[in-house]
Amino acid sequence: MTQDRAIADTVIAIIAEQAVRDPAQIAPADSLQELGIDSMGVVECIFAIEETFDVTVPFNANNPEAGSFDISTVGSVIAEVEKLVAEQRS
Amino acid sequence: MTRRVVITGAGTVNPLGHDVPQTWAAMRAGRCAIGPLEGLRDLERLSVRIGAQVTGFDPAAHFPRQILPLLDRATQFALVAAREAMAQAGFAPEGEAQTRAGVIMGTAGGGNTTVDDAYRTVYEAGRDRVHPFTVPRLMHNAAASQIAMAFGLRGPGLTVSTACASSNHAMALAVQMIRGGAADVIVTGGAEAMLCFGGLKAWEGLRVMSTDGCRPFCRTRNGLVQGEGAAVLVFEAEDHASARGAEALAEVAGVGMSSDAGDIVAPTRDGPVRAMRAALADAGLAPEAIGYVNAHGTGTRSNDVTEAEALHEALGAHAARVPVSSSKSMHGHLIGATGAVELLACLLALREGVIAPTVNLVEPDPACAIDPVAGTALRADVQAALSNAFAFGGLNAVLALRRA
Known part of the structure; x- marks a missing residue:
């Protein structure tokens, strides 16, 4: 549980940096779009996630909706990263 | 003169x-x-x-x-x-x-x-x-x-x-x-x-x-x-x-250049439209005179939709009729060399009456309302052609060629 909290906090910190906001202002229900993160910002977030967690995120900017990685909200990104980290540990 | x-x-x-x-x-x-x-x-x-x-x-x-x-x-x-x-x-x-x-x-x-x-x-x-x-x-x-x-x-x-x-x-x-x-x-x-x-x-x-x-x-x-x-x-x-008695393969009748001054990677419609219009005006060609467009056509989601829309804005009703292909489907995107190789496709159309196809196009995207010359080459009498190139950074350059 502490482990997962750490993942969530790190993902929020990454997103907060892109959104130029305080992490405390970021809620799981927020969409990346609402936070003012454009497509280039999304690509940078994913890069930061890959580098931080040493995972590979399946994401193609040409059709974000077609990938298996759900980037619709902060919460969905956290859930996806948790999955990837769990897969990596198993 | x-x-x-x-x-x-x-x-x-x-x-x-x-x-x-x-x-x-x-x-x-x-x-x-x-x-x-x-x-x-x-x-x-x-x-x-x-x-x-x-x-x-x-x-x-x-x-x-x-x-x-x-x-x-x-x-x-x-x-x-x-x-x-x-x-x-x-x-x-x-x-x-x-x-x-x-x-x-x-x-x-x-x-x-x-x-x-x-x-x-x-x-x-x-x-x-x-x-x-x-x-x-x-x-x-x-x-x-x-x-x-x-x-x-x-x-x-x-x-x-x-x-x-x-x-x-x-x-x-x-x-x-x-x-x-x-x-x-x-x-x-x-x-x-x-x-x-x-x-x-x-x-x-x-x-x-x-x-x-x-x-x-x-x-x-x-x-x-x-x-x-x-x-x-x-x-x-x-x-x-x-x-000196050299044969002209084609005339480079007009050029058009523009900057989107918009986004560093995402294309705009306005920039390409202005470049195409400028090339036509420079060549003294009406949109209806164009018999072939070699599209920038990269195969990315945003380029192809934006380019199709820009073609409609620049060419009007003619955009729905003129053959538009992307030879990148065959030779890939040669980045800084791509326009030069694609000019060869325009020469093929002007000199041999053959329009290079867009290959591997399995299902035309309804969001791109153009004739993409899917799959196989098309025979056509082409008197003039446009060749589009729209760069990252929003810098656009279009050439208008005319049969010599």
Whole structure:
């Protein structure tokens, strides 16, 4: 549980940096779009996630909706990263 | 009276062929040169492992041992293409005539492979020296300078670097330089060779590359596929060409350039529209006169939709009728050289009445309301053609060609 909290906090910190906001202002229900993160910002977030967690995120900017990685909200990104980290540990 | 500019020679080395006849044959047949990348160092560390490579190209067969260490792969392609173009033009200036002939080449990556190799040497291998010719190989003007030296072109010489529009901008400047009186002949086009580990890694980062193919205007498209190669054209003042009895392959009737001044990667509709309109106006052509458009057509989600919309805005109702194809589906995206290779597709249409197809298009995207010439080449009587190039950074260059 502490482990997962750490993942969530790190993902929020990454997103907060892109959104130029305080992490405390970021809620799981927020969409990346609402936070003012454009497509280039999304690509940078994913890069930061890959580098931080040493995972590979399946994401193609040409059709974000077609990938298996759900980037619709902060919460969905956290859930996806948790999955990837769990897969990596198993 | 403005001088008219014609093309008197064409040459190429690209994934479809090592000369213009081979390239035209491949375009007629709708042959796709995109496949698994081979022979790259650290290939297994790439997540994108397809591309359109120039295969069967032996540098030692084209260049002596003393010259070869000075030539990056991109420059090798450029020089071989220039030889073919100059031979066709039958142009070998001497004396003062050399000062009236110049060269303007386009490239986005310059000697990218040379940079990659040099960085490996100092960073990865930890060596303290690189090859002594690293700088003359990697500089963006290497191809322009080598062409000038090879053919005695002592007039204006320069390189233009505007990402995916580099060679179209180079050719547009060549037209204006001839019209402006700075030269009678400009050898122009583009060269690119970025299919190396570092070059591909940089593109992977943007997440716009397809891992399974280039399908412009297709609903299933998922990105661009990189190619490599060069094409070189001899642009010449019409009066100069006719005085020496050179055959005009086509007229470069108009050029149009614009900046989106919008987003560093996402295209706008306005910029391409203005570039197309400017090219038509410069050529004195009505939209209805255009019989073929070689699209920028990268196969990315946003380019193809935006380009189709821009075509409707620039050409009006004619946009729904005129054949529009992306030859990138066959030769890949040659980045800074792509406009020059795509000009060959326009020459094929104007001279042979054959419109190169958009191959691998399985399901036309209803969001792209154009005729994409899917699958197989089309026979058509083409009197004039447009060739589009819209770069990252929002820099656009369009050429309008007319049958000579």
